[in-house]
Amino acid sequence: MSAVLHAHPETGPSLGVAGPQKARRVLSEAGMRGRWWRFTLILAITAIVLVPIMVVVVLSLTPAPGSTATGLTFENITGVFSKTLAGTWLQNSLITTLSTVVVSVAVAAPAGYVLSRGRSKAVSGYSLLLFVMQSLPIITSVVPLFILFAGMGLVDNLLGLTIIYVSSTMTVATWMMAAYFDSIPISLEEASWIDGCSVFGSFMKVVLRNSLPGVLSTAIFAFLLAWNDYLVAIVFLRSNEIFTLPVGVQSFFQQNLTDWSGVMALAVVMMLPPIIVFATLNKYFSVGGIGGSLAGR
Amino acid sequence: MSSTTAQSGLARARRGLAPGGSGGGTLNRKSKLSGQTRRTFFWLLLPSIVLLILINGYPLIYAGVQATHDGSLIDTGNFVGFDNFATVLTAPAFWKAAQFTLWFTIVGVFGSWLVGLGLALLLRTKIPAGGTFKVLLLLPWVVPIVVSSTAWNWLVATPDSLIPSIFRNLGLGTPLFLADPHLAAVMVMIFKVWVSFPFMMMMISAALASVDTTVYEAASMDGASKWQQFTQITLPMIARSTYISWILMTIFCVNDFPTIYLLTGGGPVDATTSLVVLAYRSVFQDFQTGTGVAIAFLMTLTLVIVSVFLYRQIRKSSVE
Numbered sequence: 001m002s003a004v005l006h007a008h009p010e011t012g013p014s015l016g017v018a019g020p021q022k023a024r025r026v027l028s029e030a031g032m033r034g035r036w037w038r039f040t041l042i043l044a045i046t047a048i049v050l051v052p053i054m055v056v057v058v059l060s061l062t063p064a065p066g067s068t069a070t071g072l073t074f075e076n077i078t079g080v081f082s083k084t085l086a087g088t089w090l091q092n093s094l095i096t097t098l099s100t101v102v103v104s105v106a107v108a109a110p111a112g113y114v115l116s117r118g119r120s121k122a123v124s125g126y127s128l129l130l131f132v133m134q135s136l137p138i139i140t141s142v143v144p145l146f147i148l149f150a151g152m153g154l155v156d157n158l159l160g161l162t163i164i165y166v167s168s169t170m171t172v173a174t175w176m177m178a179a180y181f182d183s184i185p186i187s188l189e190e191a192s193w194i195d196g197c198s199v200f201g202s203f204m205k206v207v208l209r210n211s212l213p214g215v216l217s218t219a220i221f222a223f224l225l226a227w228n229d230y231l232v233a234i235v236f237l238r239s240n241e242i243f244t245l246p247v248g249v250q251s252f253f254q255q256n257l258t259d260w261s262g263v264m265a266l267a268v269v270m271m272l273p274p275i276i277v278f279a280t281l282n283k284y285f286s287v288g289g290i291g292g293s294l295a296g297r
Numbered sequence: 298m299s300s301t302t303a304q305s306g307l308a309r310a311r312r313g314l315a316p317g318g319s320g321g322g323t324l325n326r327k328s329k330l331s332g333q334t335r336r337t338f339f340w341l342l343l344p345s346i347v348l349l350i351l352i353n354g355y356p357l358i359y360a361g362v363q364a365t366h367d368g369s370l371i372d373t374g375n376f377v378g379f380d381n382f383a384t385v386l387t388a389p390a391f392w393k394a395a396q397f398t399l400w401f402t403i404v405g406v407f408g409s410w411l412v413g414l415g416l417a418l419l420l421r422t423k424i425p426a427g428g429t430f431k432v433l434l435l436l437p438w439v440v441p442i443v444v445s446s447t448a449w450n451w452l453v454a455t456p457d458s459l460i461p462s463i464f465r466n467l468g469l470g471t472p473l474f475l476a477d478p479h480l481a482a483v484m485v486m487i488f489k490v491w492v493s494f495p496f497m498m499m500m501i502s503a504a505l506a507s508v509d510t511t512v513y514e515a516a517s518m519d520g521a522s523k524w525q526q527f528t529q530i531t532l533p534m535i536a537r538s539t540y541i542s543w544i545l546m547t548i549f550c551v552n553d554f555p556t557i558y559l560l561t562g563g564g565p566v567d568a569t570t571s572l573v574v575l576a577y578r579s580v581f582q583d584f585q586t587g588t589g590v591a592i593a594f595l596m597t598l599t600l601v602i603v604s605v606f607l608y609r610q611i612r613k614s615s616v617e
Contacts, residue, residue, distance in 0.1 A: 031423075038424050045416070046433050049491070052448035053436055055459075059451070107348060110341035118338050126342070128605070133353045135604040137552040139576050140593040141356035143363065143586060148356070167352035170345060199337040228441040230555040235581065246443045250559070253447060260451060267444040278439045282432055286503055 053271075060268040064261035076265035080252075083262065086269055088241055089248035093227060094273070096158050096244055100165040100226040101219045104173045107166065108218060109211075112177025113203050117186070134171035142235050149236070156238040164232050169222040176221060180214025181207060216284040220277060227274050245270045357597070364591040369584055381591035391592065393567060394575040398551060401486055401571055405550040406543055408490035413497025418531070420498075421505050431502075438495035446559035449488055450475075478568030481561050485569045489556050493549065497542055504538035505531075537611075544607045551600065572596050 061072040064079075080086045115127055145164060146155060154160030184207055192202040208215075230246045237247050249266050256262055278285070364381055368374025385391050420431050437445065453460045453474040465471045475481050508531065516526050532539075554573045557563065563570035563578065570578075572592055579589030 035423055035425065038419060038422055039426070042416075042419055042424055042427075042430050046430050049434060050436060052445055052452060052491075053440060055448045055451055056444060107344045111345035114338045114342045123338075126346075129349070132601055132604055133349060135548045135552075135600045136353075136357070136597050137573055137576075137593055137600070139552075139554070139573050139580075140360050140590070140597050141353065143580055143590055143593075144356035144359035145352070148359070163352060167348045170348060174345060199334050200341070203341070224439065228443075228555075230441075230443055230559065231577075246441060249443050263447060264451075267447055271440045271444045274439050274441065275436070278435065279432070282435075286499070 056264050056267045056271065059260055059264035062261060064259070067261075076261040077268060080262055080265045080269065084252055084266070085240055085243070085248060086266060089243050089245045090269060092158055092242065093244040093246075093270075096162050096165065097223055097226040099162045100169060101222045103162070103166045104169045104222045105177075105215055105219055108170055108173035108177045109208060109215065110203070111170075111174045112179075113181050113207060115174065115178040116181035130171045130174060138168060138231060142232065146235060155236055156242050157236075158242065158244075161233065161236055161244070164236070165222075165226040165229065168232075169225045172225075173218045173222055176218045177211075177214055180211055180217070184210055213284045216281055217286055220281055220285050223277055224274055360590050360594055360597075363586060364594045365587075367587050369586050374587065377587070381587040382595070385588055385591045385595065390567065390570070390575065391572075394570045394572045397482065397569060398571040398573075400482070401489065401553075401557070402547055402550040404486040405489040405493060405553075406546045408486065409493035409497045409546060410539070410542065412490060412494040413499075414501050416494070417498045417501040417505055420502065434498060435495040437491050438493070442492065442555040442559055445492065446488070446555070449484075449560060453484065475561055476565055478565050481565055482568050485557050485560055488560055489550065489553065492556055493546060496549075497546065500538055500542040501535055504535040508534045541611060544604075544611070548600065548604070551596065 060076050061074070062076075063070065063073050064076060067073070067075065115123060149155045149157075149160045152160075154163070188206050188210070189202045192206045193199075197205065228246070230250070233244050233247045234250070237243050240248075240251075243251065249270050252266055253263050362373070365376060365378060366374040367377045367380070416434060420427055420434075424430065452458055455461070456465075456471045456473065461471050461474065472480060474484050512530055513526055516530060521529065552573060553571070554577065557569055557571055557574055558577070561569045563574040573596070576589045576592040576596070579585045579592060581589075583589075
């Protein structure tokens, strides 16, 4: 586990191997050719992989049959906002997803801290419990929760949806936080204890304050899970004005099977927020932590 | 020891190698773990425990009750013992769905792993704009399934869709990708691999980043071929991450609902009905709550046993 070197054995600078100049130049020419060959290969693969996504974008910007617009147009996208409740659905999705993100980080961060720093039987037992719970099919709990929530007025309700999302993102979020806290030296906390800080105080002031990448990574994960969920939303949401985007978009699809411009315009509305979140915060995101924390305890 | 991946930090901490103050550590070795610390830990854990009991634990017990009753969504019904389980286990539809789930999982896990591994290895080399490709290739995983399944439907669903048209123009006939039972099953699996490979790519890339590249130079000086380097160095180095990613992906595949349901709805003629889809249909379309929950419960039991077993395996393998 030493230095992280991104140099490739084939093309990278050979550290400490002082070969003859000539041999080295030949190697780098071959290396250059290899680079462009690999560039072409990855370009082709990426292009093929992204075909479905490009289809969405192109169709949403193409004028619908019967439209007077030429070239590319935004009228499909503005159209779905006036034709459907897309604006309401977008708002519902944003409210649900952002609340899920905030609450699940708020619950997972302290729990992750305990998993990271505590090493008792109870703590590792709890970690195993989280692992088991995470692996269970959500369909098992959906029916009982539906009955429970129906009695509490939480069916067809964004709060009810948020509660389920928080609990289903919580397990992975807790591991991700724990994995990040593992990388923070305990000496930082020790120093603050000597200064008279309590365990809770040093968690808040020292550990959490140094954990922005970990928090963001967890937040992105929770965002994607809540934003993309379909199963829970379709079971728990009943009325049009309470729909989140997945259900709204899906219901629109089923009613307008041939209106591809409208369908794809709505699809663009739905896929933009996660893409924006990912594009801006991508450098903080790592799933490596999931595995690390899983294996660790 | 500059690698800051959680794995290495943990591995070190576990082996007790943690050199004074670098990378994690536990509070146990400190005198600070007093009753007071324990109380703080309890309060920090409490919200998570409450949620786990109420939203994860309670429904599980209630599901057990439902699975042994003949009720509906409104009424619990009468106690019928293991009748629902007997009904489920003797139904050919259950075994057909179990078989499809098995194949779907095998192809989903290893297909996405192979694609993810290939791309992770390719992206580790020096490529112009490599970072951009890395982000672009994550899109299938980031884009909601509701959206991507629509795009896939547009591409393949009808004989006049884009891909069947291309096949026809090439003189390869007009394959009915979603109407032919075998082809539909293959399509769902390809779709699953398309959705999942970025996750594998991220996992493997993270593992590869901590491999010391000087090892390769030493190996190639010793005359090891590229293939030997791959099987003798790369694979063992990423073995643990691979193992973990297989386990996670197995869970993701077995529990997957939208990938299948939104592309094919479980059809044609139930060819792509997985256990989750079957359970969903039993409860919300056939209103057979008892059998639906019994199916889910059987899956749950299997997954609990498998996951506890695998969890121990990972721990064992990481202690070595």
